[in-house]
Amino acid sequence: MNIRTSQLAVASAVALAMAACSTPPKPNNDLEMARTAVQQVESLPDAGKYAAAEVSAAHEALQEADALVSKKKPAKDVQEAAYVAKRHADIAAEQIQKGQAEAKTAAAEAERQKVLLQAREQEAAAARTQAEMAQQQALAAAATAERTNANLEAQLRELQAKKTDRGLVLTLGDVLFDTGQATLKPGAASTIDRLAGFLSEASDRSVIIEGHTDSVGSDSLNLSLSESRASAVKAALVAKGVAPDRIVTAGKGEGMPVASNDNSAGRQQNRRVEIIISNPTVAHVN
Amino acid sequence: MKTHLSLLALGLPVLALQACATHQPSDDVKAQMTRTEVVIQQADRSGVAVNSLPELQAAKDKYASAKVEMEKKSAEGDRKALQLAKQAEVDAQFASAKAQSTSQETAATDAQKGVDTLKQETDRNAATSSAPVSQVTAP
Numbered sequence: 001m002n003i004r005t006s007q008l009a010v011a012s013a014v015a016l017a018m019a020a021c022s023t024p025p026k027p028n029n030d031l032e033m034a035r036t037a038v039q040q041v042e043s044l045p046d047a048g049k050y051a052a053a054e055v056s057a058a059h060e061a062l063q064e065a066d067a068l069v070s071k072k073k074p075a076k077d078v079q080e081a082a083y084v085a086k087r088h089a090d091i092a093a094e095q096i097q098k099g100q101a102e103a104k105t106a107a108a109e110a111e112r113q114k115v116l117l118q119a120r121e122q123e124a125a126a127a128r129t130q131a132e133m134a135q136q137q138a139l140a141a142a143a144t145a146e147r148t149n150a151n152l153e154a155q156l157r158e159l160q161a162k163k164t165d166r167g168l169v170l171t172l173g174d175v176l177f178d179t180g181q182a183t184l185k186p187g188a189a190s191t192i193d194r195l196a197g198f199l200s201e202a203s204d205r206s207v208i209i210e211g212h213t214d215s216v217g218s219d220s221l222n223l224s225l226s227e228s229r230a231s232a233v234k235a236a237l238v239a240k241g242v243a244p245d246r247i248v249t250a251g252k253g254e255g256m257p258v259a260s261n262d263n264s265a266g267r268q269q270n271r272r273v274e275i276i277i278s279n280p281t282v283a284h285v286n
Numbered sequence: 287m288k289t290h291l292s293l294l295a296l297g298l299p300v301l302a303l304q305a306c307a308t309h310q311p312s313d314d315v316k317a318q319m320t321r322t323e324v325v326i327q328q329a330d331r332s333g334v335a336v337n338s339l340p341e342l343q344a345a346k347d348k349y350a351s352a353k354v355e356m357e358k359k360s361a362e363g364d365r366k367a368l369q370l371a372k373q374a375e376v377d378a379q380f381a382s383a384k385a386q387s388t389s390q391e392t393a394a395t396d397a398q399k400g401v402d403t404l405k406q407e408t409d410r411n412a413a414t415s416s417a418p419v420s421q422v423t424a425p
Contacts, residue, residue: 080369087376094383101390108397112404119408 030079031065034086038062041092050099051092058088148201155198159191161277168277170195172233173268182228184236192233195275196240206246208276209233214267215254227251229273315356315364315371322349322375329382341384345377 038058041047047055065081161168176188184192199205211226230249238244259266326349329342352370355363 077369080373084372084376087373087380091376091380091383094380094387098383098387098390101387101394104394105390105397108394108401112397112401115401115404115408119404119411122408122412 028065028069028075028078028082030082031062031069031085034065034082034089035062037086037089041089041096044093044096046096046099047092051095054088054092054095058085058092061085061088152198152202155194155201156277159194159198164276166276167279170275170277172273172275173271176273177229177232177271180225182225182232184232188233188236192236192240196237196242198277199237199242199246202277206248206278207237208278209247209249210256210274210276211249211251212256212258212270212272212274213254214257214270215261216267219253223251223253225251226253233273233275312359312364315368318368318371318375319349319352319356322352322371322378325375325378325382329378329385332382332385339381341377342381345374345381348374348377 038055041051041058042055061081061084065078065085068078068081156168159170161170163169172188172191176185176191177183178185195207199207209230211228211230213222213226215222217225227249228251230251234244234247234249237247254261254270257266257270258272259269261267261270322345326342326345329345348370352367352374355367355370357363
């Protein structure tokens with residue numbers, strides 16, 4: 001040991017003496033590559049933010065390697081030191097990448113929250129709009145129903161329909177038929193028009209048409225006449241577009257007088273066609 | 287220590303030798319070895335991604351070689367051990383840093399994908415009507 005160390009000491013002393021008057025040490029390739037790597041990573045935009053400590057560690061390692069060069073240490077030793085410096089630069093690069101990725105993740109998360117919030121706001125707005133639309137529709141429907149109701153009531157008033165426990169009863173007098181005939185006179189047209197118009201609007205109602213006669217003439221004749229007159233009214237309504245299945249006809253003959261058959265005025269009242277309008281199946285909005 | 291004293295006795299040339307000594311105190315090596323071991327263990331525990339394994343393996347190999355050098359109980363052995371252990375430390379640190387940056391990159395990509403998907407879905411919902419947002423809040 002002693003001998004070996006002494007030899008080394010002599011060699012070192014000689015080397016030192018030589019170093020004192022030698023040319024500057026020639027650059028080490030690995031060291032310069034490491035220096036370039038450190039400079040590159042240092043110049044990255046986020047280097048100071050994410051890798052400050054590692055960058056300074058890289059600089060320290062470079063200084064150590066430089067010291068070895070100036071001490072004329074073997075190139076291999078300089079390479080080993082340069083390796084450490086290069087690795088610090090590599091680590092710094094990874095730290096920067098990691099930091100940037102974290103920032104991206106945070107930004108994406110913030111954006112996600114924003115999108116979610118927007119979606120909720122949109123949803124709420126859509127729900128509000130829907131609710132408003134529904135309310136407006138309801139109001140409009142109510143208004144329409146009210147108008148229709150009022151309209152229908154007005155029409156019924158015009159038709160001079162009477163409310164009875166069988167429904168609304170509209171009486172067409174015998175003046176609309178020729179005596180003993182079942183053909184409607186032109187004078188009935190306006191009443192039929194109004195009734196057809198009413199039925200087209202009040203689509204939930206149906207009608208029963210009943211023919212009645214006075215007591216003059218045979219029962220069978222009166223019955224068939226009353227049936228024919230009821231059918232004539234139905235045919236007129238169907239011609240105006242009322243569905244046939246909404247109309248039921250019946251001949252009642254002379255059996256249901258509304259006045260005395262003893263005088264002509266009474267008999268005239270008994271010769272009639274009654275149109276019974278059913279109550280609506282669906283209640284109207286008030 | 288005996289060597290050290292005899293060297294001192296040699297005078298001026300010895301001072302020159304001291305200035306550029308290759309000998310390192312054993313304590314430095316021990317401290318470095320401990321640091322390196324801790325860093326390697328941390329890298330191991332942090333579940334280093336596959337693409338970083340060569341660096342971590344290199345760190346382990348160098349650490350093992352450093353141990354062998356240290357066992358030689360010589361100035362040259364200490365010098366080599368210190369060199370290897372230092373390299374092993376930065377290799378292991380690099381492996382950890384690389385694994386962390388890789389997994390963060392993946393997380394960032396996933397997060398962005400999630401946002402893109404969410405945007406598409408909310409755009410679609412906004413276009414059609416108002417499907418419940420809860421359907422698209424999956425992470």
